[in-house]
Amino acid sequence: MDDLDFFGVCPPGLERYLAQEVNALGFERGKKEEGGVTMRGPWPEVWRANLELRGAVRVLVRIGSFRAVHFNQLEAEAKAFPWADWLTPDVPVRVEAATNKSKLYHAGAVKGRFETALERSLGCEVGTHGEVTLKVRIDRNLVTLSLDSSGESLHKRGQKGFTGKAPLRESLGALLLRACGYDGSEPLVDPMCGSGTFLLEGAGSAAGLQPGRGRGFAFQSFPSFDADAFARLIRPEPSRPAPAHFYGYDRDQGAIKGAAANAAAHGLSDAISLSCQPVSALTAPTTTPGLVIVNPPYGDRIGKPGSLIGLYSALGARLREHFGGWRVGIVTTDAKLAHATGLDLTSGPVIDNGGLKVKLYQGKIGG
Ligand SMILES: C[S@@+](CC[C@H](N)C(=O)[O-])C[C@H]1O[C@@H](n2cnc3c(N)ncnc32)[C@H](O)[C@@H]1O
Structure with missing residues (x-):
C-alpha cells in the first residue's frame, strides 16, 4: 500500500x-x-x-x-x-x-x-x-x-461561515484563477464579490494556507490512518503574509459584511480590502494592472437575462474606462450576457458549478 x-x-x-x-x-x-x-x-x-x-x-x-x-x-x-x-x-x-x-x-x-x-x-x-x-x-x-478519501466535497474549506446568494464553489474559483494565469503576485479585483470566493482563494493561496486545514476527511476513519503523522502535515498558520492587493466590492452591504467575516476567519483581513459599492462606481484600486475576475448575477440563479444586460454593459463600460492594461475573467451562464460587456472576450469550456453550466470568458482590456 x-x-x-x-x-x-x-x-x-x-x-x-x-x-x-x-x-x-x-x-x-x-x-x-x-x-x-x-x-x-x-x-x-x-x-x-x-x-x-x-x-x-x-x-x-x-x-x-x-x-x-x-x-x-x-x-x-x-x-x-x-x-x-x-x-x-x-x-x-x-x-x-x-x-x-x-x-x-x-x-x-x-x-x-x-x-x-x-x-x-x-x-x-x-x-x-x-x-x-x-x-x-x-x-x-x-x-x-x-x-x-475526502468525504464531504473538498470545496467546503471549513472556514467560510457566510456563503451569500449564489456562491461559486471554492475549488472552481481556484481553478478559474489558474485558468486566468493568476499566480498571486499581481492585484486582484472582484467587483461583485458576494462571499468573496475568488479573493479568499487568491489570497489564501498567496499566503500558502492549506485549504483543508480546518476540516475533517473520510480517510481519518481508514485503518491506514496515523493521526500523529497527519498532524505533522497540517500548517494552521500562513507560511508567508499575503500581499495586501485583493479588492472586493459588492452593492449588497450584507455580502460585504459576510465576505469580511470570511476573510477574518481565514486570517486574511490584512490582505483583502472590501467595500460596499455598486459596479457603476468601480475604479481601479491600484495603478499596477492585474486581474479583474467576476461572477456577476446570471439568469437562472438570481435575475433574468433581459434585466441583466444593463448590468453587464455597465461593468464593461467601467472596465474599459478605468482598467486599461488589466486582464479580465468573467464567469457566466449566457454568452449574450458576456458579450453585453462590449469587451473582446474568448470563452473556455462549459463547466458545471453545482448543477449550473457556466463558462469563463477572458480578455485583456485595451487602453
Ligand atoms: C453570483 S453572485 C457572486 C458570488 C461570488 N462569486 C461568491 O462566490 O460568493 C453576484 C453578486 O453580485 C452582486 N451584485 C449584483 N448587482 C451588483 C451591482 N450593480 N454592483 C455590485 N454588485 C452587484 C450581488 O449582490 C451578488 O453578491
Whole structure:
C-alpha cells in the first residue's frame, strides 16, 4: 500500500489547471485522464492531496480492479477482496456503482452485490448515510474499486461561515484563477464579490494556507490512518503574509459584511480590502494592472437575462474606462450576457458549478 494510485477529481475541461497545481505541490503524477488528475504515492500523499489541493473536489484512492462479465465472477471477487486492509468494520459504508458499455450494465444490482460482500466479509453496516463511500465503476467489463478519501466535497474549506446568494464553489474559483494565469503576485479585483470566493482563494493561496486545514476527511476513519503523522502535515498558520492587493466590492452591504467575516476567519483581513459599492462606481484600486475576475448575477440563479444586460454593459463600460492594461475573467451562464460587456472576450469550456453550466470568458482590456 506504499504505492497507491489516487485521483483528484475536478470539473471536466479544467484538468490541466488541476495538473498545474498538482505539479506545483510536488505530487508524483500518474497517467492522464478525463475529469481529474492521477497521482501516485503512499497514504501521507493522499492526506496531503486532500489538505493542500485547492482545485480538487475529492480524492479517490484506487483499491482494486478486475474483469467481470457475469454476476458470479463479480460476487466471487467481491467476497475474496481484502476489505479489512482498507476499511474498518465499525465504520458504515455507502456503495455507489456506475457502469458503461459492460455486460454487467445494471448499476443497482452491482451495488447490491458489493453491499452484501461488505456486510458478510467485513461485517460493516452499509447504507445511504455511510461515512465512507466505495465507488464501483465498470467500464467495458473492467471493474474498478475506489475509496473516496475526502468525504464531504473538498470545496467546503471549513472556514467560510457566510456563503451569500449564489456562491461559486471554492475549488472552481481556484481553478478559474489558474485558468486566468493568476499566480498571486499581481492585484486582484472582484467587483461583485458576494462571499468573496475568488479573493479568499487568491489570497489564501498567496499566503500558502492549506485549504483543508480546518476540516475533517473520510480517510481519518481508514485503518491506514496515523493521526500523529497527519498532524505533522497540517500548517494552521500562513507560511508567508499575503500581499495586501485583493479588492472586493459588492452593492449588497450584507455580502460585504459576510465576505469580511470570511476573510477574518481565514486570517486574511490584512490582505483583502472590501467595500460596499455598486459596479457603476468601480475604479481601479491600484495603478499596477492585474486581474479583474467576476461572477456577476446570471439568469437562472438570481435575475433574468433581459434585466441583466444593463448590468453587464455597465461593468464593461467601467472596465474599459478605468482598467486599461488589466486582464479580465468573467464567469457566466449566457454568452449574450458576456458579450453585453462590449469587451473582446474568448470563452473556455462549459463547466458545471453545482448543477449550473457556466463558462469563463477572458480578455485583456485595451487602453
Ligand atoms: C453570483 S453572485 C457572486 C458570488 C461570488 N462569486 C461568491 O462566490 O460568493 C453576484 C453578486 O453580485 C452582486 N451584485 C449584483 N448587482 C451588483 C451591482 N450593480 N454592483 C455590485 N454588485 C452587484 C450581488 O449582490 C451578488 O453578491
